[in-house]
Amino acid sequence: MTSTILVIEDEEGIAQLLQRLLEGAGYRVLVALDGETGYRMVLEERPDLVLLDIMLPGIDGWEVCRRIRQVSTVPILMLTAKTMTSDVVYGLELGADDYVTKPFEKDVLLARIRALLRRAGAPPATEQRVYRCGEIVLDLDQHTVTVAGRSIALTPLEFRLLSVMMRNPGRLLPHRYLLTQVWGPEYAEDIDNLKLYIHYLRRKIEPDPRHPRYILTEWGIGYRFNCE
Numbered sequence: 001m002t003s004t005i006l007v008i009e010d011e012e013g014i015a016q017l018l019q020r021l022l023e024g025a026g027y028r029v030l031v032a033l034d035g036e037t038g039y040r041m042v043l044e045e046r047p048d049l050v051l052l053d054i055m056l057p058g059i060d061g062w063e064v065c066r067r068i069r070q071v072s073t074v075p076i077l078m079l080t081a082k083t084m085t086s087d088v089v090y091g092l093e094l095g096a097d098d099y100v101t102k103p104f105e106k107d108v109l110l111a112r113i114r115a116l117l118r119r120a121g122a123p124p125a126t127e128q129r130v131y132r133c134g135e136i137v138l139d140l141d142q143h144t145v146t147v148a149g150r151s152i153a154l155t156p157l158e159f160r161l162l163s164v165m166m167r168n169p170g171r172l173l174p175h176r177y178l179l180t181q182v183w184g185p186e187y188a189e190d191i192d193n194l195k196l197y198i199h200y201l202r203r204k205i206e207p208d209p210r211h212p213r214y215i216l217t218e219w220g221i222g223y224r225f226n227c228e
């Protein structure tokens with residue numbers, strides 16, 4: 001089944017570029033040139049994913065994001081010229097799922113879209129018990145991790161942290177999200193502790209911990225578990 005992507009972007013050149021790119025990748029594409037229209041199309045067209053520009057005339061992307069979240073859980077990918085991480089964090093707090101910065105890399109954009117659609121479409125009821133990514137295999141029942149066939153000893157917290165990341169391949173995982181999932185909501189601000197455990201994990205699972213292949217850093221925002 002073809003997924004429908006709604007592009008909310010006021011610059012027509014960029015909107016057309018996105019439309020061609022996404023249609024070329026096999027998606028059905030709808031375009032809205034302002035936020036009001038975009039919000040209305042979310043209600044009327046029920047897209048599978050929204051690609052949302054931040055700088056829009058009238059109501060801006062932040063407000064569109066906030067309004068969409070009041071009525072829908074559709075994945076929202078922010079498209080922004082701004083590289084300020086505080087802006088991205090703000091967007092995530094308003095309910096966006098991920099972001100790409102303009103000018104965007106086509107492959108990165110398509111990978112982010114695939115990751116969000118996969119997650120949205122994944123059946124939540126039957127929980128997967130074995131996760132694979134590159135040479136890493138994590139087994140929730142056996143409580144084991146192997147890298148390239150070799151068994152790796154992890155502490156309970158390291159195991160939990162890795163399992164949260166491997167369940168969300170390719171997805172942006174903000175500091176607060178990881179801390180809440182692994183340590184609990186009362187530890188949501190304890191970023192230094194998270195960094196320490198990421199450091200431990202990288203030393204155990206990365207072929208070259210100084211140039212991570214799996215656990216990628218999103219500066220000032222969080223991490224992304226890379227399986228591509």
Ligand code: CA
Pocket residue numbers: 009010011053054055056
């Ligand atoms: Ca714009």
